[in-house]
Amino acid sequence: MMLSSHNSTPRSHVALHASLINAALIVFLSLYPFSGWTDNGLPLFDFLFYPLPYYTRFFDDLVNLLFYVPYGFSLALIRAPRWLGWCLALLLATLTSVAMETCQQFLPLRVASNLDVIYNVAGAAVGATLATFPLMARVWQQCQQLRRYLFVGDSSADYALLLIGLWFMTQLNPAIPLFGMVIFPEGLPQPYVSPLSDAQLFLSLIEGGSAMLNLAGSLLFLTCFLRQRQHQVRAVLYFLLTVVVLKLITAGALLKPALFFQWVNLNVVYGLLCGLLLVWAVTRGQRWPQTIFALLCLLLSQVVVSFWPLSVFQPDVLSLFRWRYGHLLNMSALVALITDLWPVGAFTCLILSVRRQLNH
Known part of the structure; x- marks a missing residue:
């Protein structure tokens, strides 16, 4: 910010x-x-x-x-x-x-x-x-x-940097998985009708899919504003390192010691690996395909999350923390607000970038 x-x-x-x-x-x-x-x-x-x-x-x-x-x-x-x-x-x-x-x-x-x-x-x-x-x-x-050396010269890059700073705030809740947009399935609301016969498999697919799309969308959002392709690897590594450090710090400060790695599991790891492969493939091309794929990933991530049946405010999630209840609600609500509104700002910024690219 x-x-x-x-x-x-x-x-x-x-x-x-x-x-x-x-x-x-x-x-x-x-x-x-x-x-x-x-x-x-x-x-x-x-x-x-x-x-x-x-x-x-x-x-x-x-x-x-x-x-x-x-x-x-x-x-x-x-x-x-x-x-x-x-x-x-x-x-x-x-x-x-x-x-x-x-x-x-x-x-x-x-x-x-x-x-x-x-x-x-x-x-x-x-x-x-x-x-x-x-x-x-x-x-x-x-x-x-x-x-000026790393990013494109138009003002859309300035807004992109502002939005990237805001995006890091979406990762401040360690009850939400790394690059995830949904909480872990500690339980299911009843009655619950899954689109698949195996409800647990359906939740796992959403869990991994949301992590994949969020990682791909956020990284492509970053790389499509870089001036030269040679800076992409370093920018991605710094971005990933920052997210992991944020999760480690917030988990150590907020979660109960036995739940320190609550923010990662195999579903998320598989999703992140698929997301990295997608980013690697897309960043081989020019800037405009990266911008289009960033838009698609962000849009699909919202669609995937819309199928998630659990609330981030449910009691079994709040029990993971060692904070006071009031602080937890405020922090969770703030993160949820930024998570909901961030894609709107990102879409706007990417569309502005597409217009600038078409005009040039």
């Missing part, structure tokens, strides 16, 4: 869209599940002047800080000069945080906190400083040079 440009006009639009995406995620995470609204009768902004809470949770404070870092980063890139972008980022982040905490006063499962506002604004300040601090200018200049 972070960007690396300060001056160019197309990139400023990407920064604006990144800010809107970050704001939408913040609203969702702050107010989910959007139910049980009640008026407690307290003055709206009194919580801002309460004494700071004596007992705090390190994890909550860390999330409040980190979630606003990309928000402040993208806000700071909307306007130039740097000092104006930094001030704008802090102002808008402060207004966003105060608005979210104020709304939480009307939710029975939420508590409005002035400490949360402090951590939110501090995170935004860190992000804005990283985006505008003069000592970081050389770093971002190198990032821009690397982007």
Whole structure:
């Protein structure tokens, strides 16, 4: 969700869209599940002047800080000069945080906190400083040079990089398999009528098929924006390594120790191997076939997932974790939201890319 440009006009639009995406995620995470609204009768902004809470949770404070870092980063890139972008980022982040905490006063499962506002604004300040601090200018200049060297020059590649950053967030739930889009079949809803006589085989095919199509679609989404074919292998390896590291970190932090490898099984492994073979075959060709196949894989992945009968929120899935129940629901809901909306953004970006290729 972070960007690396300060001056160019197309990139400023990407920064604006990144800010809107970050704001939408913040609203969702702050107010989910959007139910049980009640008026407690307290003055709206009194919580801002309460004494700071004596007992705090390190994890909550860390999330409040980190979630606003990309928000402040993208806000700071909307306007130039740097000092104006930094001030704008802090102002808008402060207004966003105060608005979210104020709304939480009307939710029975939420508590409005002035400490949360402090951590939110501090995170935004860190992000804005990283985006505008003069000592970081050389770093971002190198990032821009690397982007121009590796990826195609049109703005669709900028949006693709933004979407790739969002895609990694779909892998943050270790109860969902590696590159998978469905949870493991711990049980079947009853009554359940399978399209195949063997219901377990049908679920295994969906499990492996969704992993294959998600891997192929996401990797082809990446490779079709690369400038030269020689960069494909390295880009794919880095992409795969990042996903595996994310799964290892989230599994170690969230799952019970005995369930550390809950996110992988033979069905998923077979699906991933088939997906890699498909990517290898498609990337032998030019850019436009990769773009078309990326569209097809993403479309078919949605079709396959539509046959899955289980919910990611069922109790036997939540029992895999060692987190608090409320945190699990928020995290699972956020990942599910991004997973549902990401293909829409990817389709749009790929269609924009196809139009650019046809025009050239």
